[in-house]
Amino acid sequence: MSGLLIIGASYAGVQAALAARDDGYAAPIRIVADETALPYQRPPLSKAFLLGTASEDSLILRDDKFFRDRGIDLVLGHAATAIDRHAHTIALANGDRLPFDKLIIATGSRARRLDVPGADLPGxxxxxxxxxxxxxxxxxxxxxxxxxxxxxxxxxxxxxxxxxxxxxxxxxxxxxxxxxxxxxxxxxxxxxxxxxxxxxxxxxxxxxxxxxxxxxxxxxxxxxxxxxxxxxxxxxGVGGVPNAELAAAAGLPCGNGIVVDEHGRTADPDIYAAGDCSDHHNAFIGRRIRLESVQHAQDQGKTVGSAIAGRPAPYASVPRFWSDQYDAKLQIVGLSDGADLHVIRGRPADGAFSVLAYRDKRLVAVDSINRPGEQLLARRLIAAGVSPTPAQAADPAFDLKALLAGPAAEGARA
The missing domain is CATH 3.50.50.60 (FAD/NAD(P)-binding domain)
Structure with missing residues (x-):
């Protein structure tokens, strides 16, 4: 059974499978993963799961039946050990070999280890x-x-x-x-x-x-x-390392992750990569980058799945991140690399405010604590290429939403 083979039951891997199927890919689809658990949510692991407010069952993205109904075969508990690009197969740790017509590497990232004495001690x-x-x-x-x-x-x-x-x-x-x-x-x-x-x-x-x-x-x-x-x-908790070793051993170019184009395609036209393990060019900062976020993994996974199904569209999502700490919901849209001006909207002392980051007079990112409505608006502004002036951003009475219906928004869409 050839068809589409995906290494990694990650957000990117699952989304790629669903997008390919939804966009008309009719051949078999298999997802291979080294973990035995069904694909699950990772953000709650450091929060609700540790606190006991989320069970393991509640973390599961989709049950077995969901995947079966869509003709997606899950091969869990089997680690991929090698990719043979010429034979179009992957090797598993148990000695099996699986064929593919198209391959997606969605292996994510692993925790970076400390390089200091005692880092490997129990505990x-x-x-x-x-x-x-x-x-x-x-x-x-x-x-x-x-x-x-x-x-x-x-x-x-x-x-x-x-x-x-x-x-x-x-x-x-x-x-x-x-x-x-x-x-x-x-x-x-x-x-x-x-x-x-x-x-x-x-x-x-x-x-x-x-x-x-x-x-x-x-x-x-x-x-x-x-x-x-x-x-x-x-x-x-000192960051992550992309799981790019399989790709590198197969001779695929790797930088800070597996190098891909705007469709998630590697140097091999039959092999793609998506999610935490991919090194892609980001239009918002004008350089290659590797992102670790659920939103990026899902959006790039969808891009890859659609491309394999014959409906290619360049990956161009505005990056988003979030974190819950105590009663604070931190949300970030955009990338603030090289920002030369920060404008605060609201009062930090009140526990709810946003910071708008500019680079060369252009809005490039918005950080918010307990301002979800402002985050939704910020996504639309950045996606449309609309930048409020710093004075408008700092004025809590100014309606930022009005800018989306103005001449600036029309010009950005043109």
Missing amino acids: VLTLRTLSDAHHLKAELGALSRLVVIGGGFIGLEVAASASKLGKSAVVIEAAPRLLGRAVSPAVSQALLDLHRRHGVDIHLDDSVARIERSASGTLVVTCTSGTRLEGDRVLV
Whole structure:
């Protein structure tokens, strides 16, 4: 059975399969994955699942019947080990070989490991998979203090969950502010204040030199500043590494991920890649980039599936990200790389505000905390290429929606 073969039951892999089928691809479709669980949601792993408000069953994207009804075969619990481009087959760890006419690599990313002494000690954990989440959840139940290395999305979400469970948490971040590459300084400060109000001890502009086991059995993290922080467990959240090894071993060009064109196609016309593992050119910042977000994975997966079904359309979605921490819903639209002006709309002290980021007088990103309506509007503005003036952005009485019906919007659409 040839047809479409997808490596990875990720958001990108599942969406690619559904898009291909919905757009008329009639040949067999198979999704191969190393995990035994049905395709599942990953964002709740660091939040609702750890807190016990979401069960494993509630994380499942679709049940078996859904895939069967669409003629999509799931091959779970079998890791792909090699791609033979000439024979149009992949090898599995159990020795089987599966043929394909078209192949999609949707292998996602894995947690980046710390390259310091002691990083491999028992009790030094990461969070990327459902199995990781089960392990961390069990560990959180017994510990009293958690040391989190990394003030990114995963690190902050786990710190917030630990705090809500009544645990003591400390965060070590190497950069001078939280989420420094993702959000504006005002949002970084708001998150810092939020975590400190909940009792989380945050150390900025400091990195880890080593991790050791104390005589009492706890873990001691020594920072380059000389600060020593002790905890029952350590959670490492320092970013992700694309799972591009299969592609690289098959001779496909890889940069920060698997290099693809605007349709998700690799250098081999029969092989595509989508999601966290793909390195694509992003029209909004004018350079190649690798994105890790559910929205990107779904949108690029749809692009790839549609292209394989014979309905190609360039990938051009506006990037979006989100994070829930305590009672704060952080939402981001666009990419603020190289922003030279930030305008605050609303009052950070009220716990609900947005920051509009500009580059060369053009609106390129909007960060919002507890302003979902403004995020919806920001998506439309950025997608339409419409930029409010800084004065308009800063004026809470100014109706930004009116700009979408004005001459600027018409000109942007032309």
